[in-house]
Amino acid sequence: MNEERELAISPIVHSSVQHNSQVVSNIRNLTASLFGVAAGTLGLESYPGFLFYLVGTLIVSSLIFAFRTDGKPTEYFHQPLGDLWGGDVFSGLSGFVLTWTLFYGLVRA
Amino acid sequence: MAQPIVQTIHRDPALFWWILLPITVVMVLTGILRHYAMTLLQSAPKKQALPQIRQQRSLVRGMNLRANANVLTPSSFQARKAYMVSAYQEGKFLADPEGRGKPRPNPMSDPAAMEGIMGMMKGNMAMMVPQTLIMGWINAFFSGFVIMKLPFPLTPQFKSMLQSGVGTRDLDVRWVSSLSWYFLTLFGLQPVYNFILGSNNSANQVTQQMGQMNPGAGLMGPEQDPDKLFLNEAENLEVMEHRWILEGVEDRLLAKFSS
Numbered sequence: 001m002n003e004e005r006e007l008a009i010s011p012i013v014h015s016s017v018q019h020n021s022q023v024v025s026n027i028r029n030l031t032a033s034l035f036g037v038a039a040g041t042l043g044l045e046s047y048p049g050f051l052f053y054l055v056g057t058l059i060v061s062s063l064i065f066a067f068r069t070d071g072k073p074t075e076y077f078h079q080p081l082g083d084l085w086g087g088d089v090f091s092g093l094s095g096f097v098l099t100w101t102l103f104y105g106l107v108r109a
Numbered sequence: 110m111a112q113p114i115v116q117t118i119h120r121d122p123a124l125f126w127w128i129l130l131p132i133t134v135v136m137v138l139t140g141i142l143r144h145y146a147m148t149l150l151q152s153a154p155k156k157q158a159l160p161q162i163r164q165q166r167s168l169v170r171g172m173n174l175r176a177n178a179n180v181l182t183p184s185s186f187q188a189r190k191a192y193m194v195s196a197y198q199e200g201k202f203l204a205d206p207e208g209r210g211k212p213r214p215n216p217m218s219d220p221a222a223m224e225g226i227m228g229m230m231k232g233n234m235a236m237m238v239p240q241t242l243i244m245g246w247i248n249a250f251f252s253g254f255v256i257m258k259l260p261f262p263l264t265p266q267f268k269s270m271l272q273s274g275v276g277t278r279d280l281d282v283r284w285v286s287s288l289s290w291y292f293l294t295l296f297g298l299q300p301v302y303n304f305i306l307g308s309n310n311s312a313n314q315v316t317q318q319m320g321q322m323n324p325g326a327g328l329m330g331p332e333q334d335p336d337k338l339f340l341n342e343a344e345n346l347e348v349m350e351h352r353w354i355l356e357g358v359e360d361r362l363l364a365k366f367s368s
Contacts, residue, residue: 026303026304029299029300029303029304030300030304032300033300039260040260044260045260045261046260046261046262049260049261050261091299092300094296094297094299095297095299095300095301097293097297098293098294098296098297098298099297100260101257101259101260101290101293102129102257104257104258104259104260105129105256105257105258106125
């Protein structure tokens with residue numbers, strides 16, 4: 001009940017939430033493709049490649065945390081853990097695999 | 110144990126220009142074409158008669174009243190609630206008040222329902238046809254080439270699919286033919302479409318399915334009895350607990366500034 005009252009006093013605007021998650025997913029997609037280029041050029045294979053992607057997204061998450069939300073993610077996201085740190089990690093993976101394969105094929109194999 | 114020999118295949122650099130690049134370009138262009146085809150195929154919403162529109166909108170009005178009740182003072186909320194509930198129960202907003210209680214007609218015979226089904230079929234067609242065409246095109250033109258090596262290992266089950274047309278039994282699964290590049294682009298091009306067409310595009314399947322769930326479509330389908338929906342909404346309004354948002358606002362304000 002108390003939480004419901006909090007929500008009524010400071011409501012969550014749906015379009016703002018959508019816009020914020022859109023911004024995060026745009027950043028993720030772009031950086032995922034660039035990580036793919038980097039991983040392919042470095043010639044990473046199998047596990048190191050995926051590990052590279054995870055580490056890269058973690059760095060990007062902390063950059064979003066530091067610069068886009070000014071260190072206060074609760075003001076921008078309803079659930080900072082899911083939406084900022086974990087949001088769209090796997091949707092970026094397909095773009096990563098695409099560019100990774102392309103550049104690996106062009107540079108190495 | 111000796112280290113397993115790493116298979117290497119020397120490929121013509123022209124494979125990139127004549128296979129990889131064309132497939133990628135075709136995939137991107139198909140996505141864009143599909144987006145514009147979907148935009149063109151979308152039939153404009155049919156004009157409805159005034160009573161039908163009133164019937165729909167009054168139901169939406171009740172829902173909005175319920176959703177935004179806490180910004181109203183108790184007295185004005187009570188007044189609205191009393192009006193809406195009595196109007197719902199009397200069936201004031203019904204499109205044909207004489208038809209209350211009669212069984213609904215078969216939804217398949219209703220032309221409005223057929224239109225919705227047709228729209229969905231069109232969407233599916235716009236998705237299926239290019240995919241089959243492109244897969245056939247790739248199989249006809251580019252089968253039998255090994256074009257690239259995947260940077261990650263796969264299980265041998267993928268061999269028959271990804272190396273189709275390559276007649277070597279012992280080749281590593283990581284060497285794949287052009288069809289697998291097609292699959293990679295199929296799944297990985299969504300960000301590219303996002304950047305080209307904006308975020309609300311219908312170039313790929315996933316976003317297209319989201320677009321079909323337009324808001325309010327299932328709200329009052331032709332197969333549902335509007336009278337029942339109205340009675341339901343009246344009941345919802347009756348049992349709703351109303352809390353005014355400005356209740357105790359002075360205390361909250363003072364607490365905010367004193368801290």
